[in-house]
């Protein structure tokens with residue numbers, strides 16, 4: 067890493083946020099991890115970005131004016147060409163680069179009848 071804020075995985079360069087390898091290296095050399103995050107994520111940069119007035123851009127030349135009398139009746143507007151893809155829609159979101167799935171520990175089923183685990187009340191076979 068050598069303070070160059072780069073990594074062969076390219077994640078550090080792309081996101082300007084240290085990747086897991088950089089974090090591991092920083093921890094080893096006792097470098098503050100938050101100091102490796104780029105200045106563009108700082109509050110100062112954020113404030114600077116929104117400090118000025120943002121005006122809407124209007125391109126008058128590209129606006130086509132429709133007249134209410136004849137042209138509207140001739141105008142045929144069809145719904146957009148869209149088709150539902152086959153199959154069941156996916157439940158899991160496609161992760162962005164540098165994002166990874168956090169392992170959520172599975173909750174153990176506890177039976178309310180015998181307080182045993184691995185089954186529930188309905189499937190309980192323990193004799194009481």
Ligand SMILES: [Zn+2]
Pocket residue numbers: 073074075076077078085086087088
């Ligand atoms: Zn890396």
Ligand SMILES: [Zn+2]
Pocket residue numbers: 177178179180181182185186187189190191192
């Ligand atoms: Zn049970």
